Amino acid sequence: MFENKDTFKATFLDRLVSMHGKEVQETTPSDQYQTLGCMVREFISSSWVNTTDFYEENESKQVYYLSMEFLLGKQLKNNLLSLGVYSICKEGLMELGIDMEQLEGKEPDAGLGNGGLGRLAADFMDSLASLNMPGHGCGIRYKYGLFEQKIMDGYQIEVPDYWLKEGNVWEIRKSDQAFEVRFGGEVHMREANGDLFFEHINYEPVIAVPYDMPMVGYHNETVNTLRLWSAESIMKDFELSELSNHNYHKIVEYKRRTEEISEFLYPDDSTEEGRVLRLKQQYFLVSASLQSIVSRYKKVHQDLKEFSNKIAIHTNDTHPVLAIPELMRILMDEEGFSWKDAWEITSNTISYTNHTILSEALETWPIELFRTLLPRIYMIVEEINERFCRDLWKKFPSNWDKISDLAIIADNQIRMAHLAVVGSHYVNGVSKLHSNILKNQLMKDFASIMPNKFTNKTNGISHRRWLLVANSCLAGTITEAIGSSWINNPTALQNLTNFSNDRGFQEDIAKVKAYNKQNLANWIYKDSGVVVDPSSIFDVHIKRMHAYKRQLLNVFHIIDLYRRIKADPNLVITPRTFIFGGKAAPSYHLAKDIVKLINTVADIVNQDKTIRDQIKVVFIKNYGVSDAERIIPATDVSEQISTASKEASGTGNMKFMMNGALTIGTHDGANIEIAEAAGFENLFLFGLKPEEVLRYYAEGNYIVREVYNQDPRLIYILDQFINGPLSKEKADFKSIYYSLLNHDEYFVLKDFSSYVETQNKVAHAYVNQEEWLKKSIINIANSGYFSSDRTIKEYGEEIWKIKPMR
Template sequence: MFHDKETFKKAYLERLISMHGKGLEETTPADQYYTLGMMVREYVSRNWIATNNQYQVKDTKQVYYLSLEFLLGKLLKSYLINLNIRTVCEEGFQELGLDLEKIEAEEPDAGLGNGGLGRLAADFLDSMAALHYPGHGMGIRYRYGLFEQKIIDGYQVEIPDYWLREGNVWEVRKSDKTVEVRFGGEVITKEMGDTLSFDHVKYEPVLAVPYDMPVIGYHNKTVNSLRLWNAESAIKDYDFDHMHNRHYHQMIEYKKSTESISEFLYPDDSTFDGKRLRLKQQYFLVSASLQTILARYKRQHEDIAHMPEKIAIHTNDTHPVLAIPELMRLLMDQEGLGWEEAWDITTKTISYTNHTILSEALECWAIEVMAPLLPRIFMIIEEINERYCQKLWDQYPGEWEKIRRMAIISDGYVRMAPLAIIGCHSVNGVSALHSTILVEDLMKEFYEEEPDKFNNKTNGITHRRWLIGANPGLTNVITDVIGAGWKSSPSQLKRLISYKNDAALQQSVAKVKLENKEKLAALIWRDYGIKVDTSSIFDVHIKRIHAYKRQLLNVFHIMNLYKRVKENPDISITPRTFIFGGKAAPGYHLAKSIVKLIHTIAEVINHDPSIRDQIKVVFIRNYGVSHAESIIPAADVSEQISTASKEASGTGNMKFMMNGALTIGTLDGANIEIAQKVGDDHIFLFGLRPDEVLDYYQHGGYHARDMYNRDKRIRVILDQLMNGTFVKEDVDFKSIYYSLIDYDEYFVLKDFPSYVDAQQTVEQSYQHTASWYEKSIVNIAHSGAFSSDQTISRYAKEIWDLEPLRVQ
């Protein structure tokens, strides 16, 4: 039905009528989207079935990627590109009087992730399918995403993101694959000769019902799966008819409690109940997933000992690390293995990626939360801890403090990172710097025990979404110069280096950039009523609002620039459009104050006629994947200004460089590797080095108030937070002021002078058009090195021992 536009049009109109019972002229864009979606899903079904069948017939090793987040974005456009049928659909719709882009826009962004962790997982699935790797994702089918961000009077307000309101055209419910997950209750230990058996009784059952989504390979026949688990009660509807009234209300509470597990991504964990719910989510994911993985293995293999030869399980950060004790439970309690054999299989099967060195993200669970909720799992973790600590005691007798630091259970908490390291065969960081910090600082003692476990896998992005999909104009320009081979092999982008000084290519890249800026400017005018100058520098800072990502540093530069222009009416600067986007966690007061500050500054600057529109400030509300696909191709400058050593990798930096934006950034995360690729002349670096930051943390010596006293610009900016320049009677930025003047944990004031100097260099460089686009082309050329295809190939070879299998 997608072979040519005439066949497509005929099939589409027939399906539209049969699905909606009305003619084309009566249908809505939503009707048109769901019709096309169903056609695409059916179109890939044959390959989806064939892929799974061939994995079984060939008995190939498969990897299961466990992640609490999969930030997929819209899928229709990606699917059409990967299937190589988008042109047919576009031409067919044009003749039907329909706009494919508008139909694609009807798809809601799937509310299955929050930030870089979830986007990385989505890009990895895309690359596995593109490279013919037998790899599947497993996550939770959240009914509501993180939240929908509204801005009211400059303040962030959160409302539920019910992305499933109209259903999800890509999912297939697999009720027959439902498994049971058990919470609470108690464990009865029985002696049977020389062995022990464990019975979990009086537990609360929860049904995990799978919904599968296709993961479509690029121009091949591979269709892998993303399995999402939905939590449902284990009580059948007819049971309620037989309940006495007092029991009926208990059943309603149980049903609500059960369904809450897959209701929200990251429920508020500031309360005991919130923490318990988060832990429930994590165990729900790993238990349902591992039960399924083990059952699949057993359908084809009798000897459980060979499981690591056929199965790899990867945990994306610490959220799914309960997979370690859960696999031990299944192997011992269900399969009857002894501890040593079960431990050997577990450690050879499971691998772990660490994504952060921030202490707030290194999960710890209070024993009082975990033990009653997961009694058998806690027993197993206790045993793992006891055996590991005994091993350490044998090696380091009397060194109690060292053993305490390395223990899984310590000071009343279960620490998930040590559990992950001890219970897996591979631990990787996500950039060269991050991995170095792990082995030299955060995980140094574990590294000294088992150095062969540790490795680096710098993050990557899929060029299929972030260049081919998001920037078709630039895609065509690149293809005209170096051919289409780069689409399948992004490393070929490096061939652009030979053309970096080609005036015609520079002009073509500049033309595409202007077109993308015009599209974004139209969107900004339509949605926000702000008119921006497309000849201005589009300076973009889009990421989660957090103190360490230092949106404040950017804002302070804007305040300083505004002051300069205000005080010198005749000054001429290169006009700037500063674009922000990102969500603050609902309970993170400082981050929400930063959102308000950005809007407060924007309100003043955007309505000040005296500065002649030389500066504009825009905040894109409810920022997500689809916004990124519009913003990134239009960016001139990419803000990657986190405190050095704090950002594990970053992937936004890679997306921007792939689209020709130049990075202003610290020596942090993958910025370092980008700088090594493009050279210092093609990136704007500033600020403290990672070793300097770590030295300050370890030895002190930095006093923020000294910066306030020494630098007049800083003093004016901080005073403006308090003295009424930008502050109204009902606005309070004291929390920002005192977080900096008293401590400045993330060195905002320390790096400010260097950042301002770097921004002046950006302005000067932008005035030299040919040189600027030479830099832009060099960045695009080197971006292929950061393709997720490269990253996944390394995971497959060096961690998972996985071979590609071409589906015929």
């Protein structure tokens, strides 16, 4: 890209003047960021075009990863490191009096995701490109993303997150590759020469305009594509008619309905309008993506019968599962295939990842809503169901209950997870435990009749992003010890095991952690005014706010610890800083109450001078990827305490492990595999086992009041919500109080005693820094398995059947 820093400086200065018409000393950091970003994107463009052409010339099989979320984070540093020019650019800018970190701070976090689902998709994009594998992403270009989280008087307030207000330097609009997506209307069927033809009329059209972003491989000149769709209105005959009749308001309404499709991630589905919008988003994504994929395929290949041999389409959770009937529609209605041939192509093309066993996330749609909005797609889903049920009848004659349990359409609902299983050639879970639960519990009947369809692909994270980008100090220390081969071969991190008892290396690791903790402490003070002690244990719980992730369990421990300190003024504990971050869905009132509870407890604890700053509580507002990159390298203790069996995998646990934090966690998701890799003695596991939780659910014999009445600590804590200080903070925590005592669906009270006991072990272990650092190094050494490179290789070889293309 640039031969040296002098070449870079000359090019940068020329470009800065031409773009902004100012001398360098007059430009703002935003001007400078835009200039550098444009330079990098333009340099990438030649490799981007070459990669696309290379795939087409070699007729490579390509995978398209469909996801409602791509939580990318900032791209500037990542792209410069991948291109191998970060140091040149940083040094050149420094000589011009420009701070690279200030420029990096001007890039907004792309509002394209919320949690682990979206970050997984982003890490997969990184690994696909870095492994030279022909794989691309398809998503929605949300104008506002989820929302920006404000905290006012402890409460979460949602405001639009207009991350695109200054544009997105990495995207290129491709209006010439737009496609029409149809909603509503009627479908007319006619027969000719023994064939059925379907005509969709009186529909409401939406134009899907693609914005492409480059996904840059590490030091290899491979650049794949993330295609994001934006919804726009189209002037049709009916609009021109309305204009002539001066019915401007109808046009405005239509434009508004159209544009809201790509405005917000996960619109509130507590209303009928919200549910309609969610279904619109999902079909908009898959219809635009499938039309684009088929169109591109036809430019290179003659025969659509070979489609599944050249194209793999992966649906990331149930949101994009409408890809199944949409591909059927395209093949039958537009390409003239028979049902049999279209089904064979479709089912051999599409694969599906299940990310949860939570019923709320296993989407269902009311038939009437679905049929009204997507009439042709409903006809196809109905036919898929009819044919599937006929096959079931042959296997289970007269067993209506079994057929009803497995049917795609039942009880006036369309079950998207069932459609996904029936229409995909592979279904995978994302950890060994989760995949076993799918096969033996949640989808047991499907697995019994389709045993070869189910497989496991344990999640992974981009070790380049979470070490090279997020924790360059640790990455440099690792490279000094074992060389740089781990960057392309993350399993080489295993060589760090040889240094786990090396006092010199332990001290190096300790210095890196202390540096990162001081930086985080400085940022927390600047952001919130809270002073935290960098020498204290940084105990971190950063996740989407949800009852099953059990932020409540963590808060209960804090309240109990605070009670102990207040009860004994002479008590000395290992100082602890508890750090939370995460957003609650706008309509999820219990989760929003938990946000308020955390902030209320923080106010009480942080303002109490009598506890001598032994504990502090911090809530990071508007938590996102950039915050994670700052927090994770500074973490000592990683909270992975979801209810056993509920967290399919988790990827935060892997990021913390890779950065040397020790896990306190349940026997859930990938926690178990992390413990198997690093050794159970190098984690702190506690609580109910998955089989115990599932047994309680099946038998219904968990008596909450017995647990509550037998533990004075729980009585004290819950009493605070009704009669204690917490009830006097102008907050109503009765929803939390009654949700626990009446049901305790996620076993917060049941696991409390075990959690507190394990937290005490954590505090004692931290005192012995030599042993703690040994455990930390062993965790880092064994984190290479959890690289998304390994995960993507497994997907590529076993599900997608794609190969690296150099």
